[in-house]
Amino acid sequence: MSDHASDRRTFLKRAGAASAAVVASRLPVPGSASAQDATVKPDPAAKRGGTLRFGVHTAPAHFDVHQSGTVANIGAQSPMYDYLLRRDPRDGQTIIPDLAQRWEIAPDGKKYTFHLRRGVKFHDGADFTAEDVKATYERIIAPPKGVVIPRTPLFSAVSDVVVLDPYRIEFRLKEARPRAFMLGAFASGWNIIVRKKTLEENAGNLRNVMAYPGTGPFRHVSRRDKEVWIMERNPDYWNKGLPYVDKLEVYHMPPFSPELGSALLTGKIDYGRLLDPVSWRRAKETPGMTAAEFNQSVIQAVFMNNKKPPLGDPRVRRAMHLALDRHALVEVVKDVAPMSVGGFVYPFHELSTPAAELISKRLGYQKDTKPAVQEARRLMAEAGHPNGIRNLTFLVRDAATFKLWAVAIQAMLKETLNIETNLRTVQISQWFEDAAAGNFDLGISAIVSALMDPSDYFTAWYGKDGPQNYSLWTNPAFHDLARQIEREVDDGRRKTMVRQAEAILEQDPPLLPVSYEKIYDAWHNRVRGQNPSTFFGIYDVVRWDNVWLAS
Amino acid sequence: MIIFVVLRVLPGDPLVAMFGLEGFAKLAPADRARIMEDLGLSDPLPVQYARWMRDIAGGSLGRSFFRGDKVSELILHRGPLSAEIGLLSVIISWLVGLPVGIVSALRPNKLPDNVARSLSVLFLAIPGFWLGMLIVLAALFWFNYKAPLVVVHLWQDPWANLQLVIGPAVVLGLGQGAYIARMSRSCLLEVILEDYVRTARAKGVGEAFVVVRHALPNALLPVVTLSGILMGFVLGGSVAVEQAFGVPGLGRALVVAVIERDTIVVQNLVLLYAVIFVVINVAVDLSYAWLDPRIRYH
Numbered sequence: 139m140s141d142h143a144s145d146r147r148t149f150l151k152r153a154g155a156a157s158a159a160v161v162a163s164r165l166p167v168p169g170s171a172s173a174q175d176a177t178v179k180p181d182p183a184a185k186r187g188g189t190l191r192f193g194v195h196t197a198p199a200h201f202d203v204h205q206s207g208t209v210a211n212i213g214a215q216s217p218m219y220d221y222l223l224r225r226d227p228r229d230g231q232t233i234i235p236d237l238a239q240r241w242e243i244a245p246d247g248k249k250y251t252f253h254l255r256r257g258v259k260f261h262d263g264a265d266f267t268a269e270d271v272k273a274t275y276e277r278i279i280a281p282p283k284g285v286v287i288p289r290t291p292l293f294s295a296v297s298d299v300v301v302l303d304p305y306r307i308e309f310r311l312k313e314a315r316p317r318a319f320m321l322g323a324f325a326s327g328w329n330i331i332v333r334k335k336t337l338e339e340n341a342g343n344l345r346n347v348m349a350y351p352g353t354g355p356f357r358h359v360s361r362r363d364k365e366v367w368i369m370e371r372n373p374d375y376w377n378k379g380l381p382y383v384d385k386l387e388v389y390h391m392p393p394f395s396p397e398l399g400s401a402l403l404t405g406k407i408d409y410g411r412l413l414d415p416v417s418w419r420r421a422k423e424t425p426g427m428t429a430a431e432f433n434q435s436v437i438q439a440v441f442m443n444n445k446k447p448p449l450g451d452p453r454v455r456r457a458m459h460l461a462l463d464r465h466a467l468v469e470v471v472k473d474v475a476p477m478s479v480g481g482f483v484y485p486f487h488e489l490s491t492p493a494a495e496l497i498s499k500r501l502g503y504q505k506d507t508k509p510a511v512q513e514a515r516r517l518m519a520e521a522g523h524p525n526g527i528r529n530l531t532f533l534v535r536d537a538a539t540f541k542l543w544a545v546a547i548q549a550m551l552k553e554t555l556n557i558e559t560n561l562r563t564v565q566i567s568q569w570f571e572d573a574a575a576g577n578f579d580l581g582i583s584a585i586v587s588a589l590m591d592p593s594d595y596f597t598a599w600y601g602k603d604g605p606q607n608y609s610l611w612t613n614p615a616f617h618d619l620a621r622q623i624e625r626e627v628d629d630g631r632r633k634t635m636v637r638q639a640e641a642i643l644e645q646d647p648p649l650l651p652v653s654y655e656k657i658y659d660a661w662h663n664r665v666r667g668q669n670p671s672t673f674f675g676i677y678d679v680v681r682w683d684n685v686w687l688a689s
Numbered sequence: 690m691i692i693f694v695v696l697r698v699l700p701g702d703p704l705v706a707m708f709g710l711e712g713f714a715k716l717a718p719a720d721r722a723r724i725m726e727d728l729g730l731s732d733p734l735p736v737q738y739a740r741w742m743r744d745i746a747g748g749s750l751g752r753s754f755f756r757g758d759k760v761s762e763l764i765l766h767r768g769p770l771s772a773e774i775g776l777l778s779v780i781i782s783w784l785v786g787l788p789v790g791i792v793s794a795l796r797p798n799k800l801p802d803n804v805a806r807s808l809s810v811l812f813l814a815i816p817g818f819w820l821g822m823l824i825v826l827a828a829l830f831w832f833n834y835k836a837p838l839v840v841v842h843l844w845q846d847p848w849a850n851l852q853l854v855i856g857p858a859v860v861l862g863l864g865q866g867a868y869i870a871r872m873s874r875s876c877l878l879e880v881i882l883e884d885y886v887r888t889a890r891a892k893g894v895g896e897a898f899v900v901v902r903h904a905l906p907n908a909l910l911p912v913v914t915l916s917g918i919l920m921g922f923v924l925g926g927s928v929a930v931e932q933a934f935g936v937p938g939l940g941r942a943l944v945v946a947v948i949e950r951d952t953i954v955v956q957n958l959v960l961l962y963a964v965i966f967v968v969i970n971v972a973v974d975l976s977y978a979w980l981d982p983r984i985r986y987h
Contacts, residue, residue, distance in 0.1 A: 199706045199755040199949060207709025284723035288712045345707075346757040362766075363758050364945060365839040365937055389838050397935040400825065404835040567705040567950055570713055585714070598714070605714040 177235050178227060178684050180379030184667065188687035189385040193398050193407040197364040197390040200345035203330050204278055204287045207586065209676050212327055213411065214367045214388045216680040217381075218261070219330035219352035222252055222271065223321060227684050230432070230673030233325045237266065237353065247314030247627050250324075254305040258376040260333050261351040261358070268307040272299050273334035275309070282342035289588050291597060292323035314627050319591045326588055327678040330354075355381040355683040364390055375683075382667075382686035394475050394538075402660060408687070409661040409668070411676065415473050421660035428669075429660040431476060433486045435590055435675040437599075438477065438539070440547060440650040441573065441581045441608040449530075449579060449609075452646040453521040459647045460502045460514035461554040462547065468653050470546050471539045477653035479503055482600075482643035485654060486674075487590045489636040500644075511554045518555050526556025533572055533581035534563045540582050543652055547582070573608040581608060584655065590674050592636050596620040600648045611648035664688045692959045693738055696952040703728070703754050706949040728754050730952075741956065750957045755949060760957045763942060768961075769842055771931070771938035773854045774861065775923050779916060781862025786869025787912075791900065793870065794877035805870060812867035817926045821860045821933030828856075840937050857930045857938075864926065865919045872915045876908035883907075910981055917973030924962050 194213035203211045203219070224236040235241075238252035258266035277285070279293045298310040311320075323329070336350045344350055349358035353376065356369035369386040389407055391398040399417020402410035403424065413421070413429075422429035442449045442458065449455060464479045471477060479497060483490035496503045501510040518524060534544040544561050551557040559580060564572065573581050585606045587595035598606045602617050619639050626632040659670050667685040704724060705713045716724075725731045729740065744751040750760035786809075793805040828834040836856065841849040880886065881904050889899045928940035935941075939958060946954035977984045 196945070197756075199708075201756070205708065205712060207712035210709075284720060284727060286708060286712055286716050286720050286724075288708075288715050290715075348756070362839060363753075363756060363763065364942065391838075391935075396822070396825065400829045400835045400935075401838055403829060404833050406835050406838055564700075565948075567702040568700045570705050571700065571702055574714075586709075 177239075177377065178380065180377075180382075181667065181684070181686075184382050184686040185688060186382050186686070187384050189387060190383045190409065190665065190682060190685060190687060191387045191389065191407040192409045192411070192682070193389045193391045193401050194393075194411040195390065196392050201348050201350070202285075202344040203328060204274075204289070204332075205281075205285060205343075205345060206328070207288050209412070210390075212677050212680050214390070216327060216330070216354070217356040217369055217386055217388075217682050218349075218354040218358060219332070220258075220354050221325060221327070221329055221331060223325040224681075225325050225327075225674075225678040227668070227679050227681065230670060230679045233321050236325075237271070237331055238324075243317060247317065248311045250309040250311075250320060251302070252307050252309075254307065255376055256305055258353050259374050260353055261372065262333075264333060264335065264351070266331070266353050267304040268301040269304070270331055270334045271307050272301050273337050274329070274331050275299050277337060277342055278329060285343050289323070289326060289328050292319075292326070292588060292594065313625060315624070316591070316593065316627050316629070316632060318629070319589070319593050322589050322591055325678060327680060328588060355681060356386050359385075366390065377683065381683040383682065386682055402662075405662065408665050409659070411657065411659050413658040413660055415476055415658065418476070418658035418660055426663050427660055428663055429658065430669060430671045431656050431658055432670050432673045433478075433484070433675070434655040434657045435484070435588075435677070436584050436586045436655040437480070437484075438543070438584045438652040438655065439582070440652060441578075441583070442647075442649065443576055443579050443581075443608075444610045444612075445576055446579050448521065448523060448527060451521050453517040454523065454527075455647045455650075456645060457514040457517040457521070457555055458551060458557065459644075459650050460510040460517070461550055461557075462502065462650060462652070463507045463550060464503055464651075464653065465505050466550075467543055467546055470542050471653075474538045474542065476656040476658050477539075478656055480654040481640065481651055482647070482649075483592055483636060483640050484590050487592075489592055489633050491637065491640060502644075514555060523555075526558065528558045530557065530559045530579040531577075532559040532561050533569060533578035534561050535569045535583050536563050536565050544582055547652075576610065582652070583608075588677070592639070593620075593624045596623065596639065600643065607648065609648050611646075613642060613646050613648075616642045616646070690738070692956050692963075693741065694734075696956055697734060697737075703730075703950040703952070706951075707755060741953075745957075745960075751953045753946075753954050754951045760954055763954065764939065764957075764961060767840060767937060767939045767942055770840055770850075770854060770936065771927055771940060773843065773850070774857045774927055774931070774936070774938060775920065777854055777858035778861035778865060778923050779920065781858055782865035782869050782916070782919070785863065785866035787873055789866070789870040790873025790912075791877060791905070793874040794881065795900065797878060802874075805874070809867040809870045812863050813871075815864070816929075817860045817864055818929035818933040820863070821857065821930045824856055824860065825934055836934065836936070838935075838937075853936055856934045857927065857936055860930050860934075861923050861926050865916075865923065868915060868919055869912060873908060873912050876911050877904060880904045880908045906980070910977065913973060913976060913980060917970050920969045921966050924966060 195210045198206065198210040198214060203215050221236045222238040223233050226232040226234045237255055237258060239255050240253045242251045254268055254271065260266060276299055278287050278289055279296055281287045281290060295311045295313055295315050296309050297312045300308045300310065302308055330352060333351055340347050348361060355372050355375045357372045359368040359370050361367045367388040371381055371384045391401060393412035394414040396414065396417065398410055399414050401407045403417060403420060418429050421427045442455050444450045468477045468479055480493065481496055481503065485493040485496060501513055504510065532544060532548060534540050541563060548559050548561060551559060569583055572578055585599060587598060597620065598604045600607060600611065600616065601620065602612050616639060619635055623632055623635045623639065626635060657676055664687050665685060666688050673679055704716065704721065708716060722731065729737060741751060748761060752759055789805045793802040796802050836852045837849050841853060843850045886899060886904050889903050927938065928943055931938045931940035932944050943955065943958045946958065
């Protein structure tokens with residue numbers, strides 16, 4: 139566990155956020171004895187009562203959180219459920235107990251034993267036991283037919299889920315995995331605990347079951363499709379004294395939209411998530427309001443179809459990688475969506491090359507693009523394309539950011555390498571159909587991961603036959619290394635291997651990283667107890683149990 | 690039938706909306722086939738069409754792919770809001786367009802006419818959604834105001850309801866009003882040169898009475914026809930304008946359904962719009978007989 143401590147400290151140093159460090163330094167190390175006692179405790183200074191109005195994303199397309207991949211579900215439904223472990227809402231990172239009061243990890247890393255809370259009740263009055271955890275996780279690990287759960291690969295090493303007694307459950311692994319990875323998987327906001335009976339009654343598919351019972355701090359009251367989801371305080375919540383607010387109203391509003399921004403600025407909602415930059419900046423300047431930004435687990439990237447010559451040539455792909463002026467690309471969309479420069483590994487993750495080092499030293503990320511362009515031209519000449527390439531089809535998703543970027547990238551490739559592209563803008567669902575069918579040369583889109591840990595997305599994004607490897611990229615040396623990273627339990631060695639993997643990806647790019655998404659939140663100062671500045675993504679900390687209203 | 694076929698020919702996959710980017714990417718072909726079967730999308734097209742006809746006959750209109758909500762409930766919940774916007778916009782178009790047309794016709798090629806014609810051309814040219822966005826931004830930045838976020842029916846809270854519908858109604862009404870102004874001007878210009886108008890003036894009837902009692906009723910018939918046609922524009926325009934104002938009406942539901950590829954919702958809403966358009970045009974045709982006694986005799 140001490141390794142986690144050093145990693146976290148390292149992260150905090152890199153982040154350079156002094157305020158975050160102050161908060162986080164008071165928090166216990168994940169998995170340590172002190173962390174296991176760190177359940178969120180009621181704040182005696184907090185006021186009780188009131189209605190919290192939260193604006194986030196459009197309405198969910200279905201109600202099954204496990205099967206979902208969008209914040210549309212998490213944003214609205216999370217407050218009704220708990221997990222085995224959770225990320226501390228005070229820093230968004232430290233893993234603390236939730237329904238599992240404490241846990242033990244076998245020295246060989248192949249057994250995780252969770253001791254569950256007693257006296258926890260589902261919203262329908264049923265007792266929570268280890269059988270519910272088993273049913274939940276067996277469904278996640280091996281979904282029934284017709285059920286697709288994106289987090290299934292996180293638990294690929296789990297061979298058995300064994301109920302030891304009604305309040306003790308054991309996860310047995312075929313082979314050890316890094317502890318940070320496994321604990322992160324258990325603390326993922328997607329892995330809500332649902333009743334065994336609920337799953338049985340619905341044949342394991344909750345897509346059309348609107349309000350299945352959870353154990354969370356809020357209970358379902360009503361929902362108006364595409365408008366609002368209303369919840370009330372769960373008076374029987376196991377964490378006595380929480381939540382503070384009596385009622386929670388979740389308003390469905392498109393992300394980055396003026397509609398969401400104006401609802402917040404006019405006080406129609408108390409807290410807005412996924413704000414557009416213009417509204418966010420205005421909120422930041424408005425007295426009585428607070429604005430925060432944080433990193434999100436989404437990469438915006440250009441895929442290059444490796445099956446279409448000359449894009450199979452790593453030199454051509456690296457040349458294109460070096461030809462992008464990433465700082466300009468972030469600037470291009472600054473009034474549409476907040477972004478930051480990064481490479482092939484989450485730039486804010488403890489295992490990756492620090493963003494500052496990336497931007498100051500590495501070709502392709504520097505503000506001065508001349509050296510990178512020079513190298514790109516050399517590579518193109520070496521690959522036999524000194525005069526450029528003609529007629530590449532550039533598949534563009536019909537969204538403001540992608541359309542702006544596509545035009546900018548088209549110009550950058552033309553000006554620096556004389557690569558000519560023809561833009562083909564299509565609706566989102568069509569983009570994925572075309573991408574999966576290989577009907578493109580270049581394609582721009584965003585892809586997400588469940589965890590920030592490289593072992594999650596190295597497989598999904600860059601793995602051979604990875605579901606989001608739209609470039610159809612393969613590199614045996616990388617795939618071997620990724621497999622080793624997945625199994626390496628020593629954090630130091632793992633970090634070294636991730637850096638080696640990064641070096642391979644730089645030389646043989648599977649995609650062109652355009653930028654990493656950031657999230658803009660803002661709220662009226664009457665909302666207390668929430669500051670997402672140090673959060674990683676928007677999926678793990680959405681419960682509102684520790685938030686209260688000052689007026 | 691046309692919309693049913695078009696929606697099935699159009700590219701795009703509802704499973705992207707259903708599972709998100711990550712989930713969709715991880716769908717195995719077998720899972721995908723099973724889910725499409727659950728949604729009823731793998732049935733032969735005639736079977737799907739027959740099922741839709743059965744749902745229409747039963748009054749439920751089927752259920753949304755995604756959340757299982759009944760389309761009929763969606764229409765009952767959001768339809769009144771869109772209907773109010775439509776009716777209010779027609780009223781506004783007459784209240785604005787008719788006086789402007791009359792003033793313009795009575796003072797042809799003079800300053801009031803030139804101003805009226807310029808304004809009507811301006812409002813003909815401005816897209817409704819753009820004007821809507823300007824109004825929303827102006828209300829926000831100057832008055833820190835935004836309309837209610839959820840559907841509020843007239844019978845629940847008339848004031849909140851008015852705040853929801855007035856913006857889109859004004860934008861759509863001004864657009865239509867421009868057409869009404871131009872049409873009423875040209876019709877009135879023709880009518881006031883007729884013999885019976887000259888006779889009325891020769892008898893010493895006041896100018897206002899001549900216009901209102903003798904000229905206007907005869908000039909209105911084409912304007913009524915135009916209003917019927919414009920209702921079609923209102924239906925189409927409401928989709929974009931509701932979106933601009935963030936009003937949770939049927940137009941907005943249609944936009945979301947198109948994005949989600951929720952074909953059941955889209956095909957039912959398009960059908961509803963088509964039925965409304967036909968009914969309005971029939972009503973306009975029937976109104977001729979009431980407005981113009983000559984038509985009744987033929």
